[in-house]
Every structure is written in structure tokens, then in C-alpha cells.
Amino acid sequence: MEIQKLKYFYAVANLLHVTRAAEETHVSQPSLTQSIHSLESELGVPLLKKQGRGVALTEFGVFLKKRLDVLLPQFDGIPDEIARLRSSVNNTVRLNILAASNFVMNAIIKYKKNNPDVIFDFEQNEMKRDCDIVITTNGSTPSKRENHLKRFVKEERIFLAVPKKSAYAENSGVNLADLKDEKFIMLTNYRLFGVICKNFCSVAGFAPKILFESDSPSVVQSVIGMGAGVSFWPERSWGKIKNKNIALLPVSSPECKRDIIIELHERATISKYAEDFYEFILKQI
Numbered sequence: 470m471e472i473q474k475l476k477y478f479y480a481v482a483n484l485l486h487v488t489r490a491a492e493e494t495h496v497s498q499p500s501l502t503q504s505i506h507s508l509e510s511e512l513g514v515p516l517l518k519k520q521g522r523g524v525a526l527t528e529f530g531v532f533l534k535k536r537l538d539v540l541l542p543q544f545d546g547i548p549d550e551i552a553r554l555r556s557s558v559n560n561t562v563r564l565n566i567l568a569a570s571n572f573v574m575n576a577i578i579k580y581k582k583n584n585p586d587v588i589f590d591f592e593q594n595e596m597k598r599d600c601d602i603v604i605t606t607n608g609s610t611p612s613k614r615e616n617h618l619k620r621f622v623k624e625e626r627i628f629l630a631v632p633k634k635s636a637y638a639e640n641s642g643v644n645l646a647d648l649k650d651e652k653f654i655m656l657t658n659y660r661l662f663g664v665i666c667k668n669f670c671s672v673a674g675f676a677p678k679i680l681f682e683s684d685s686p687s688v689v690q691s692v693i694g695m696g697a698g699v700s701f702w703p704e705r706s707w708g709k710i711k712n713k714n715i716a717l718l719p720v721s722s723p724e725c726k727r728d729i730i731i732e733l734h735e736r737a738t739i740s741k742y743a744e745d746f747y748e749f750i751l752k753q754i
Contacts, residue, residue, distance in 0.1 A: 472544060474508040475533075477501050478516060479541060482534040486523040559741045561588040567595055568606035568661055569706030569729050569754075571686050576753045580746055587742045595661075601743035602750075603732045606661050618744075619733040621751050623705070627666070627725040628717045630693050630702040630710060638716040645673040645720050652680035652698035654689050665727050666701040672723045690715060705729065705754055729754060 480490040491498040509516050516530035566573050577589055592600060631637050655677060656663030670677045680698040683689055686707040689700050694714040702717060710717050733747040
């Protein structure tokens with residue numbers, strides 16, 4: 470028997486109404502009805518019978534519902550139990566990556582070459598701090614002092630990446646206000662770096678004309694290399710420009726920089742790799 474069929478039956482058994490059960494389970498009424506007919510055929514007994522505008526349970530339906538009252542909560546709890554078990558394994562490092570994701574991923578790849586047994590578990594949740602290591606930047610919700618064992622802050626300059634053929638490419642620097650009419654490749658608002666860059670533009674006196682949104686450095690490079698627009702480029706977390714058709718310029722005004730913040734947190738489940746990876750990632754930045 471498929472668990473999904475049992476869940477569909479259980480929804481109907483609780484509501485005694487097929488249409489309401491279909492709405493609650495987010496499935497079409499015909500699909501729900503077909504699923505229950507399939508379950509009845511598989512069991513060889515009727516589970517439901519019509520009653521007014523709704524349905525009633527047969528004696529077989531009553532029996533099955535009572536069993537599912539106990540069994541379904543156990544099934545539904547399995548993913549959480551597995552997640553807790555995975556977190557308890559001491560070679561798992563839980564990361565909350567709110568900034569510099571490209572840099573962190575490259576560090577992970579390097580680290581795993583010498584530590585193949587380590588398992589990395591990722592999150593991107595600004596309000597969550599129950600991870601081994603949190604990587605964030607300016608503007609995030611600060612963690613309480615007692616929640617982290619170690620904290621490292623590194624200032625990062627933010628450059629402007631422009632097409633080599635643009636009028637700005639030969640300059641030693643650029644005033645951001647001069648680019649108010651240019652098209653920008655930006656990160657989305659739900660990313661902290663995207664918010665920071667929009668604030669830079671605001672300080673310069675304009676709202677950026679957004680051509681395209683992406684959080685992938687390689688995609689950003691490709692779009693700029695085609696001459697389609699310009700973009701902010703964090704010097705450390707995104708690495709060097711590999712596209713020969715792009716020039717990287719310092720911004721003379723306003724001052725464009727941010728902090729990369731890396732915290733080692735204290736958790737009930739101790740990972741044998743957490744502090745070692747924390748020290749490793751500091752050396753990479």
C-alpha cells in the first residue's frame with residue numbers, strides 16, 4: 470500500500486467530505502477519489518459509503534482509520550527523526566551561509582580533499598543560529614554574544630565590474646553616480662549582498678536599473694562580458710575575474726565595502742570537524 474493513498478483516505482475519514490479533503494490535501498477531487506478506489510480495490514473491501522452530501526465510513530473504514538490514527542503520526546515523524554540522527558553524527562558540520570557562498574563552497578571543496586569523511590549540512594536562514602558555523606555580512610540579525618565561541622570579521626572591498634569596451638574601463642576608478650544610467654546585474658533583495666549594493670546606489674543618488682538578477686559569479690561574468698551591463702564585485706568572496714572582456718574598477722565614491730563575518734557557534738551536538746573547518750576557512754579568506 471502506498472502511504473499517499475492512506476493519507477488521502479485519512480483526510481476523507483476525518484472530514485467525511487471528499488471535496489473538503491481534496492482541498493486540504495491540495496489534490497483534485499477526481500484524483501483523490503481515484504486514489505481511494507484504488508486503495509479499496511487493493512484491500513478488497515469498501516472503505517466509504519455515500520451519506521447525504523458527504524460520505525460515511527464502512528466498518529472496514531472505521532478499522533483502518535483507527536490504525537492510521539497511530540501509524541500516520543509515526544510515518545510523518547520519520548524525516549525529523551532522521552534529521553536529528555544526521556545532526557548527531559559527529560562528522561557533520563552544519564553551516565548557515567548568508568554571505569560569500571561562492572567562497573565558502575570553494576573552501577569546502579578544498580577541505581574535503583583532505584577530509585573525505587566530513588559531511589556538510591547547509592542552511593540559509595537569517596533567523597537561525599543553531600549551526601556550527603555562520604557566515605554572514607552587514608545588515609544581518611546579530612547573534613547573542615554567548616552563542617558563539619569565536620568570531621572573525623574581515624573587511625572586503627567591493628569593486629565595479631564593467632565591460633572592457635565600456636567608456637569606464639580605462640579609468641583608475643569610478644564615481645558610482647556616473648553610472649546611474651547603466652544597466653546593473655544585481656543580486657535579489659533576499660540576499661544581504663544585494664541589499665548592500667542597492668544601498669550603495671541609494672547613497673550615490675539613484676536607484677539601479679536592473680537588467681538581470683543572479684547570485685552566480687560565473688553568470689554575472691558572462692552577462693558583463695557580453696557588454697550587457699555592469700555589476701558590483703566583492704573582491705574576496707567572489708574571487709578573481711576570469712573573463713578577459715571585463716575590467717574591475719575600484720569605486721572612488723561612495724566607499725564600497727562590507728564585512729565578512731564568520732562565527733563558530735556552540736551546539737549541544739559537537740562536530741569533531743567544526744572548529745577545524747572554522748580555522749581552515751579563516752586561512753582561505
